[in-house]
Amino acid sequence: MTDPSTHINRHRIRVRYAETDRMGVAHHMNHVAWLEEGRTEWMRDLGQTYREFEDSGMFLQVVDVQISYRSSVTYDDVVVVETRLAELKRASIDIGYRIEREDNGRLVAEAKTTLACVDPNGKLRRLPEWMGRRQA
Amino acid sequence: MTDPSTHINRHRIRVRYAETDRMGVAHHMNHVAWLEEGRTEWMRDLGQTYREFEDSGMFLQVVDVQISYRSSVTYDDVVVVETRLAELKRASIDIGYRIEREDNGRLVAEAKTTLACVDPNGKLRRLPEWMGRRQA
Amino acid sequence: MTDPSTHINRHRIRVRYAETDRMGVAHHMNHVAWLEEGRTEWMRDLGQTYREFEDSGMFLQVVDVQISYRSSVTYDDVVVVETRLAELKRASIDIGYRIEREDNGRLVAEAKTTLACVDPNGKLRRLPEWMGRRQA
Amino acid sequence: MTDPSTHINRHRIRVRYAETDRMGVAHHMNHVAWLEEGRTEWMRDLGQTYREFEDSGMFLQVVDVQISYRSSVTYDDVVVVETRLAELKRASIDIGYRIEREDNGRLVAEAKTTLACVDPNGKLRRLPEWMGRRQA
Numbered sequence: 173m174t175d176p177s178t179h180i181n182r183h184r185i186r187v188r189y190a191e192t193d194r195m196g197v198a199h200h201m202n203h204v205a206w207l208e209e210g211r212t213e214w215m216r217d218l219g220q221t222y223r224e225f226e227d228s229g230m231f232l233q234v235v236d237v238q239i240s241y242r243s244s245v246t247y248d249d250v251v252v253v254e255t256r257l258a259e260l261k262r263a264s265i266d267i268g269y270r271i272e273r274e275d276n277g278r279l280v281a282e283a284k285t286t287l288a289c290v291d292p293n294g295k296l297r298r299l300p301e302w303m304g305r306r307q308a
Numbered sequence: 309m310t311d312p313s314t315h316i317n318r319h320r321i322r323v324r325y326a327e328t329d330r331m332g333v334a335h336h337m338n339h340v341a342w343l344e345e346g347r348t349e350w351m352r353d354l355g356q357t358y359r360e361f362e363d364s365g366m367f368l369q370v371v372d373v374q375i376s377y378r379s380s381v382t383y384d385d386v387v388v389v390e391t392r393l394a395e396l397k398r399a400s401i402d403i404g405y406r407i408e409r410e411d412n413g414r415l416v417a418e419a420k421t422t423l424a425c426v427d428p429n430g431k432l433r434r435l436p437e438w439m440g441r442r443q444a
Numbered sequence: 445m446t447d448p449s450t451h452i453n454r455h456r457i458r459v460r461y462a463e464t465d466r467m468g469v470a471h472h473m474n475h476v477a478w479l480e481e482g483r484t485e486w487m488r489d490l491g492q493t494y495r496e497f498e499d500s501g502m503f504l505q506v507v508d509v510q511i512s513y514r515s516s517v518t519y520d521d522v523v524v525v526e527t528r529l530a531e532l533k534r535a536s537i538d539i540g541y542r543i544e545r546e547d548n549g550r551l552v553a554e555a556k557t558t559l560a561c562v563d564p565n566g567k568l569r570r571l572p573e574w575m576g577r578r579q580a
Numbered sequence: 581m582t583d584p585s586t587h588i589n590r591h592r593i594r595v596r597y598a599e600t601d602r603m604g605v606a607h608h609m610n611h612v613a614w615l616e617e618g619r620t621e622w623m624r625d626l627g628q629t630y631r632e633f634e635d636s637g638m639f640l641q642v643v644d645v646q647i648s649y650r651s652s653v654t655y656d657d658v659v660v661v662e663t664r665l666a667e668l669k670r671a672s673i674d675i676g677y678r679i680e681r682e683d684n685g686r687l688v689a690e691a692k693t694t695l696a697c698v699d700p701n702g703k704l705r706r707l708p709e710w711m712g713r714r715q716a
Binding site: 195201 | 608
């Protein structure tokens, strides 16, 4: 079984033309969607998809995003989003990311997101065990 | 009362940096969101907001989009989206648009969208009267 | 050598969470970016990338987009964008698309885009031969 | 003359349908574009537009983004982005933001972005004086 505390997912994304801006590079807002795509794949590796998680009536709400941009990429470049657990709390999870170019390994961005586990009413809930929460 | 069959809404939108691409102009996908913003304002003028419409359990589903791009705009340009009724059917509505630059009136794009009126199960429903449907 | 007039590219795209809307499905504006991703791959198959094409100082400007939406998809669904040549003119190209769900083959959308070949000054230019233009 | 060190711009943005996600709220990636729209208006107030700044051959490159999400907004809600200077360094600028709902003043997000002043070759340059840099 995949151990959430050590598992690292590496996910390839090819930069879309629509994601570039007039500076000629991928606009910094798109990296936020790339992180989300990375954690979707990281969760899939753990044995449940985030879609199933939502279908079960739970949500992971993004409460904090921090991104440091290190170098730019442009249309048709391929980036690899590396996703791993950063810290696990009772009702929230910190996920860490490293985005790099696939061709030369150059660091594109480092990021961390905090997600809170909530029910449909927005009430905080304990994270599920498959996401790494210790059993009582 | 505003007559849906003749009412024209003119809505200003300033092009975002994030909407430009590496060609230096607003990427053509964003015009689709501008049309949507235009028809939101057109409906507001008619006396009910589209949000209230959805809150009442009905939806307008986009089934067809046609856009002809005539000239480009870039970051910080202001466009005006002109929205009007094109054709009204029993369960769908064609809306026509003309996007132009505010400063010189130059035509940016012409468009038409077809929207079907559906309930939460995706079943076709009659358009509401405030949108211009003739009473029986 | 790949023949542009008959070549069909099939490209997989997994729907992003960020691409869904409050109706619970992929927002219709994103399909426009998917088409663009499809034709990027179609061109790559023909032997030159669109990025190289732009680096050579030429551009394909989108002048017309028509999309008919047939069924909706949502987060984590995988769609396949099928891209093929529709019609070739002297300075413009019509590309046809069919988007379907990968799991059940259900048709999601049909589309056509017209792209004009222009130089950096926006002046119309002949399409390159590798895109299928007949030699004189 | 507007003093950059104390000036606060308040800019209204109405949430687009396309910006919502299947959780029913504005997707967290869009706030990044809203911040950018806010600082565009803040700079306009200072006497030069960011577009003119780029036309003069200089760029502000986003090197860091931090956002804390406090409450959600949805389609047709109006938010106010409050933009102010946070810290001025020789070649970079920290800008602080507060996004709140216009109707009830509820805090939606707090954010900070760091932008580096670079020339077309990506080389760090001193910030212009109109942005608040002290003269030697």
